[in-house]
Amino acid sequence: MKIFIDSAKLTEIEEAYRCGVCDGVTTNPSLIKAAASEGGSDLEEYIKKILTTARGTPVSLEVTEYTFEGMVAQGRKLYKKFNPVAENVYIKIPVNPSFEGEGGREFEGISAIRVLAGDGIPINCTLIFTPEQALMAAKAGARIVSPFAGRIDDLIRKRAEVKFEKADYFPTEGLEGFDDDGVVSGIDLVAQIVEIFDSHGIEAEVLAASLRGSRQVRDAALAGADIATIPMYVMRDMLVHPKTREGMRGFLEDTIPEYAALGE
Template identity: 50%
Template sequence: MKIFIDSADLDEIKQACEWGIIDGATTNPSLIKKAVEKRAEKNSMEDYIKEILKTVPGPVSLEVIAVKADEMVAQAKLLYEKFSPYGEVVIKIPVNPSLSEGDHLDFDGLRAIKQLSREGIPVNCTLIMTPEQAILAAKAGAKYVSPFAGRIDDYIRMRMGMKIGVDYKKEDYFDYSLLCRIWDLKLNEQIAKCGSILDACKSQEIRKLDQTIHDNGIISGVDLIARIVRIFRIYGFKAQVIASSIRNARQVREVAEVGADIVTMPFEVLREMIRHPKTLEGIRDFMADVIPQYKEIFEHR
C-alpha cells in the first residue's frame, strides 16, 4: 500500500518526505491557498506548486476548477504542460461536476476523463461517494479513483441526526460496530411491538429506522472503500483506489485491511500513526536500563 500526504503545506510535505514513507501527494486549490497564505512569502502560486512537485517523490494531484467538460480538459492540459517538467503531475477531475439539477453537467467529468486518458494525461477522479461512481470513473479511463471515506461517515451521522462539532469532532472514529449493536436493540424493540414477521416487514417505523444507518447499503466510509476494491478486483479494472477523506489512524488501518491501493491523509494523521503510549513507555524503560558498560561502547570509538 502506498501513502500519499493530503496537504499543500510545503513544510509538512518536506518533513513527511524526510521520514521516507511518502509516495505522493494530493492537493486542491483551497489547501494551496491556505498554505501560501501561511508562509506569508512573495512566492507566486506557480512557484509554490513547482516547489511541491520538486519535493514529492511521486505523483502530485492538481485540481481543475471548471465544471464543463471542454473547460476542464483545457485547464487540465494547461496544468499538465506547465507543471509536468517539475514532477509527476496527475489531474484531479470531479466524478460529477454538476452544481445544480438541470445544468446537464452530470456526465461532464466522465467526458473530460475519457478525453484526457486518450491523450495520456493521468487523472485522479475525485469526490467519489458511491461504488457506482467509481465504476463509471474506471470505465472512463481514470488512473486513480478517490472515494471519500470521512465524508460518507459524516453523511451517515447526519442521517442519524448528529451534528459535527456538537455530537462529534471531525477527527473522531466512526464506530459502526457500536452503532449496529445499538440499532439491533432498537430494532428488536420495534419488532416486539409487531404481531407478525409480515407486520414487521411492512412497518414504516422499522423501515425509517433502517434507512437512517446506511447510505443506500453503504454502512461506513471504510465499507465504501472495501466495496470498490472488491468490484475492481472482480472485473480487473486498472484504476487504483485512493482512500481519501481520512480522519484518523484507525481508519488508515481499516482501509489497508480491505485492500486500498493508496491512502492519502493529512499530516496530523501521519503523526498519529506512529504514536502509542506503550511505545513511549518502552523506550523510556530501555534508556533507563542502559548499563555504563554498554554505554561505553558508543563513547569510545
Template identity: 45%
Template sequence: MKFFIDTADLDEIREANDMGVLDGVTTNPSLMKKAGGSDFHAHIRKICEIVDGDVSAEVTATDFEGIMREARTLAKIHDNVVVKVPLILDGIKAIRALAAEGIRTNCTLCFSPTQALIAAKAGATYISPFIGRLDDISTPGMELIEQIVQIYANYGFETEVLAASIRHPMHVVEAALAGADVATMPFGVIKQLIKHPLTDIGLERFLADWKQYEQQAAAAGDGVGS
C-alpha cells in the same frame, strides 16, 4: 499500500518526505487557500521538486472544455502531476478524453460505488472515495472502500483506489485491510501512525535502566564500552 500526504504546505511535505515513507501528495483548492501564495502552478512545481511521486493538482473548471484546458496546462508542469477532476458528467467525459491523450487523472469527490465504476470505465488513474465525509453523515465510509475494491477486482480495472478524507489512524488500518491502493492523509495523521503509548513507556524504561547500568559500571570502576 502507498502513503500520500494531503496538504499543500511545503514545510509539512518536506518533513513527511524526510521520513522516507512518502509516495505522493494530494492537493485541492481548499488546501491551496490554507497554504497561501499567489502562483498555483509554481507551488505545484515546488511540490514536485520535493517529492518523487505522484502529485494531484485539481482543476477548478466544471465544463468539459474548461476542464480539458486546465488539465493540459497542469500536466505540463511536471511529469509527476496527476490532474484531479471532479466526479461530474463533464468530468467523466474529460477523464476519458484525457486518458486518450496520456494524461493521468485522479477522479475526486466519490461517494458511491456507481460513481467509482463510471470513473474506472472512463479510465481514471485514481478514484478518491471520501470516507471521512461519509462518516460525518452517519454513513460507514469504509464500506465504500470495500465495495470499490471488490468491484474493481471483479472486472480487472486498473484504476487505483485512493482512500481520501482520512481523519485518524484507524481509517488507515481499515483502508489497508480493505485493500485500498493508496491512503492520503494530513501530516498529523502520518505522525500518529508512529505513536503508541507502550512504545513510549518501553523506551522510557530502557533508557532509565541504561542510566542505572552506567552508574553501576562507574561505581565498579568499569567504563561503559571499555
C-alpha cells in the same frame, strides 16, 4: 498500501518525504494558495517546489473549472505547465461536476477524464461517494479513484442524528439501521469499490480519502485500499502508543553506560 500526504504545506511534505513513508501528495487549490501566501511565495513557484520535493511520486493538481470544455482546457494547461518539472503530475477531476438541481451535465466529468486520459494525462477522479461512480470513472480512464470515506461517515451520523466531532472514529460496520444506498460506512464504500475492481480486473487504484484518524487508515488498509491520503497529524498519530513511550522510559532507565559508549 501507499501513503499520500494530504497537504499543500511544503514543510509538512518535506518532512513526510524525509522520513521515507510518503508515496505521493494530494492537494487542492485553496490549500496551495493559503500555504504559498503564508510562506510569501509566488503560487507557480510554490507548486514547482512541491513537485520537486515529491519527484518520482504522484502529485494531484485539481482543476477549478466545472464544465467539460473548461476542465479539459485547464487540465491540459496545468499538465503542460507543471509536468515537465518532475514528470509526476496527476490531474484531479470531479466524477460529476454538476450542481444540485442542475440536470444534463452528469457525464461531463467522466467525459473530461476520457479526453484527458486519451492525451496520456494521468487522472485522479475525486468526489466519489458510490461504488458505481468509481466504476464509471475507472472505465473512463482514471488511474486513481478517490472515495471520500470520512464524509460518508458524517452523512450517516447526521441521518442517525448522532452528535460527533470530525475526528471521532466511525466503525466499519456502521450504525444499525442506517446506510447510504447500501453503503454503511466510508470504509465499507472503499471495500465495495475494491471488491468490484478485483472481481472485474479493473486496474485503477483505489485511494481512500477524507480519513480522520490512524485507526481509519488501518481499516482502509484492511479493506484493500491501494492508497490512503492523510493529513500530517494523522501520519504522526500512526506512530503513537502509550506503551511505546513507556518502553522508551524503560530503555533509558536500563541504559548501561559501557554499552552506550560503544556507539560513540
